Amino acid sequence: xxxxxxxxxxxxxxxxxxxxxxxxxxxxxxxxxxxxxxxxxxxxxxxxxxxxxxxxxxxxxxxxxxxxxxxxxxxxxxxxxxxxxxxxxxxxxxxxxxxxxxxxxxxxxxxxxxxxxxxxxxxxxxxxxxxxxxxxxxxxxxxxxxxxxxxxxxxxxxxxxxxxxxxxxxxxxxxxxxxxxxxxxxxxxxxxxxxxxxxxxxxxxxxxxxxxxxxxxxxxxxxxxxxxxxxxxxxxxxxxxxxxxxxxxxxxxxxxxxxxxxxxxxxxxxxxxxxxxxxxxxxxxxxxxxxxxxxxxxxxxxxxxxxxxxxxxxxxxxxxxxxxxxxxxxxxxxxxxxxxxxxxxxxxxxxxxxxxxxxxxxxxxxxxxxxxxxxxxxxxxxxxxxxxxxxxxxxxxxxxxxxxxxxxxxxxxxxxxxxxxxxxxxxxxxxxxxxxxxxxxxxx
Numbered sequence: 465x466x467x468x469x470x471x472x473x474x475x476x477x478x479x480x481x482x483x484x485x486x487x488x489x490x491x492x493x494x495x496x497x498x499x500x501x502x503x504x505x506x507x508x509x510x511x512x513x514x515x516x517x518x519x520x521x522x523x524x525x526x527x528x529x530x531x532x533x534x535x536x537x538x539x540x541x542x543x544x545x546x547x548x549x550x551x552x553x554x555x556x557x558x559x560x561x562x563x564x565x566x567x568x569x570x571x572x573x574x575x576x577x578x579x580x581x582x583x584x585x586x587x588x589x590x591x592x593x594x595x596x597x598x599x600x601x602x603x604x605x606x607x608x609x610x611x612x613x614x615x616x617x618x619x620x621x622x623x624x625x626x627x628x629x630x631x632x633x634x635x636x637x638x639x640x641x642x643x644x645x646x647x648x649x650x651x652x653x654x655x656x657x658x659x660x661x662x663x664x665x666x667x668x669x670x671x672x673x674x675x676x677x678x679x680x681x682x683x684x685x686x687x688x689x690x691x692x693x694x695x696x697x698x699x700x701x702x703x704x705x706x707x708x709x710x711x712x713x714x715x716x717x718x719x720x721x722x723x724x725x726x727x728x729x730x731x732x733x734x735x736x737x738x739x740x741x742x743x744x745x746x747x748x749x750x751x752x753x754x755x756x757x758x759x760x761x762x763x764x765x766x767x768x769x770x771x772x773x774x775x776x777x778x779x780x781x782x783x784x785x786x787x788x789x790x791x792x793x794x795x796x797x798x799x800x801x802x803x804x805x806x807x808x809x810x811x812x813x814x815x816x817x818x819x820x821x822x823x824x825x826x827x828x829x830x831x832x833x834x835x836x837x838x839x840x841x842x843x844x845x846x847x848x849x850x851x852x853x854x855x856x857x858x859x860x861x862x863x864x865x866x867x868x869x870x871x872x873x874x875x876x877x878x879x880x881x882x883x884x885x886x887x888x889x890x891x892x893x894x895x896x897x898x899x900x901x902x903x904x905x906x907x908x
Contacts, residue, residue: 482692484620487627489530489676489700492762494630494707495578495755497672499732499748502712503725504668510659512652512721518662519712522669523705525866530676530701531853532834532860534694538851539840546677546833547770551777553836557896562829563774564892570826571767572802576809578760579605585753601810604757608764609803615792619765626758633751634707637732640739641714648720649713655722667873670866672708674823675759676701677830694851768798779899824885827870834863 502515509515536549547566551559579601587596612619676697711732715724718735727734736744772795775786790796837853837860846852853859875882 481620481687482695484617484624485692485696486700486703487620487624488762488765489696490703491627491630491758492675492766493673493701493704494627494634495675495759498634498708498711498755499752500729501668501672502715503728503731505665505712506654506721507656507725508660508668509662509665510654510656512654512716513650514662515654515665515721516650516709516712516716518665519669519708520705521662521666522673523701523708525666525670525862526673526676527698527701527705528859528862529830529834529866530697531694532837532863533677534697535837535849535851535853536833536840537693539844539849546829547773549833549836550829553839554832556777556779556900558832560774560779560896561889561892562826562832563770563779564895565825565829565889566767567771567774567780567802568805568892569888570823571763571770572805573809574763575605575760575767575802575806576601578756578763579806579810582753582756582760585749585756589749598810602807604760605764605803605806605810608761609799612761612765613790613792613794613796613799615794619761622758622761626754626761630751630754630758631707633736633747633754634711636747637736637739638707638710638714641711641718641735644739645714645717647717649716652716652721654725656725663869663873667870669708670870671823673701673704675762676704691850764799764802768795768802771795771801772798779896781895781899824871824874824882825889827867827874831864831867831871834860834867 505518506512506515509518533546536546540549540552547559547563550562580597582604583597583600586592586600587594592600608619608622611622715731715735718738719727719731723734724731733745733748736748738744740747771780771786772789774780775783775798777783780786786795786797786801788795788797838857841856
């Protein structure tokens with residue numbers, strides 16, 4: 465029997481509106497990267513003008529990717545996002561592999577890493593002992609997991625609040641930096657004798673832009689995904705691009721490009737201290753804390769939807785357990801599994817390397833996702849597409865080229881880790897064989 469207010473495909477409620485969906489995009493993209501990356505981009509580009517250009521190019525690639533995924537999400541508005549799209553277009557095996565990486569490595573590792581980052585920055589505010597870092601990280605993850613288990617609406621409310629709060633220090637730095645700064649912005653050298661080139665600079669910005677695809681995971685819980693998903697992606701990524709470009713302009717107006725490179729991760733704090741006095745550094749640290757908290761909430765909200773979608777298709781061990789929803793209409797058991805895996809990453813140590821490995825693999829799957837739009841276009845006439853990506857086929861091609869660039873650049877710069885990443889992904893194949901033993905299905 466159809467239940468009003470619920471997704472026809474599953475038991476998740478359709479109560480995610482445009483504002484929390486847009487906040488989800490902004491909140492998951494803007495973490496600590498907006499404060500940490502400017503120096504790296506300037507160093508790679510060679511001067512401030514090229515660095516600003518790199519931020520724009522990275523933003524355009526990301527926007528092209530988001531617009532392309534929006535069409536896929538509208539045509540296949542199922543919980544699980546890209547996983548559901550790959551399963552629908554390429555068959556069960558490729559959807560499973562993406563879901564495996566997302567469920568076992570990418571989501572839990574990012575949640576664990578963000579929990580550790582949050583606790584590491586929070587402890588100094590209260591002069592706490594270093595021994596508190598692990599329990600505080602686990603406690604933060606547990607708190608947000610509990611809130612999100614009570615309904616998408618509550619997780620969305622936290623996302624909206626955190627997104628507004630994290631934009632406050634960004635706006636203050638931009639406004640006062642452009643007003644009070646007196647340093648030349650354009651054509652300022654990095655101070656380094658050699659630069660890695662524009663390619664490396666764009667690559668650095670693309671890592672900072674990552675996280676936008678998370679909103680696609682909850683398309684099945686949107687009130688009207690055909691209208692809301694593309695709007696959330698366009699408004700959200702547009703906000704991020706403007707914020708990234710503006711804060712880089714402000715930082716360059718306050719500090720010389722070479723000093724931003726020298727200061728590295730401390731550059732934003734130094735600029736804030738120059739603008740606002742002693743309170744400036746603390747203001748930026750609070751801004752970073754709020755950014756990380758919002759990003760952590762976003763990943764906790766979205767990533768379990770992939771394992772839930774896999775469980776509905778019996779593609780994970782204990783699928784009957786993981787496919788159950790709570791009385792609040794949330795994938796409670798999938799949330800619990802992600803929490804346990806995240807705690808494992810937290811207790812084992814720094815998961816940065818694992819998240820980097822997962823990023824490499826996921827961008828490979830992004831290529832498959834962007835290419836899927838050409839396949840779906842042949843099957844779906846225009847009158848049956850509620851939303852079509854603008855400037856087709858240019859926008860999807862830009863997304864594909866940008867994704868290929870990330871994958872190839874990573875393979876060239878770090879071949880050992882890319883081999884390890886492929887190995888971790890391949891480790892999921894035996895489980896696929898066991899779960900599908902006796903099945904004659906080769907496709908979906």
